[in-house]
Amino acid sequence: MPELNFTVQGATPDKYAAAPTLQLAIAIQQRGCPVPIQSISLQCQIRIETTRRHYDPAEQARLSDLFGEPSRWSQTLRSLLWTHASVVVPAFSGECSQINLPVPCSFDFNLAATKYFHGLDQGVVPLLLLYSGTVFYRNDEGALEMDLISWNEEARYALPVQVWKDMMDLYYPNQSWLRVNRQVFEALYDYKRQCGHPGFDEALLSLLADVKRAAS
Structure with a gap:
């Protein structure tokens, strides 16, 4: 059974997607004795760890719609589910230096994640990536086998706020979307x-x- 380690090396806006999309550069390394990987069907749940950063007074004011008054944040500031993403990783052995994980993004202000991103001026967004999926690999006899990636596989990444802003400016220059009845x-x-x-x-x-x- 292959043991895998995932790290996030960077993030860039996808300039050619039909809707706002970030590309997260994912590196994959095998722990222990490597085996030939045929492919990986990789799924990823991405969460925002809101308690892992500082908020200045202006950000606190904008985020009050999401978390309430700052005096209550010790009770209301909790991890947020941002989105889910998936990608098929091609064959490799030992290490896969970079796979682009497409992350769909929304500008819908009825979503908590959009309100959170919009409320930040600068700095980073602390992300937690929880991986799952299926690994197809060759055993010592060359036969094809399959195993599951445990939800214990995870990685953290500090996404620069400016990257998210640049992506939305790319898709919606000087615009914001508001859904009404x-x-x-x-x-x-x-x-x-x-x-x-x-x-x-x-x-x-x-x-x-x-x-x-x-x-x-």
């Missing part, structure tokens, strides 16, 4: 048409200006 959308659309605003940005700015005037 269909009735709210229809009401906003009617307001935009009736007031003659060329786009939804202008309609929302007009509504915000009305609110400020009413409050002053």
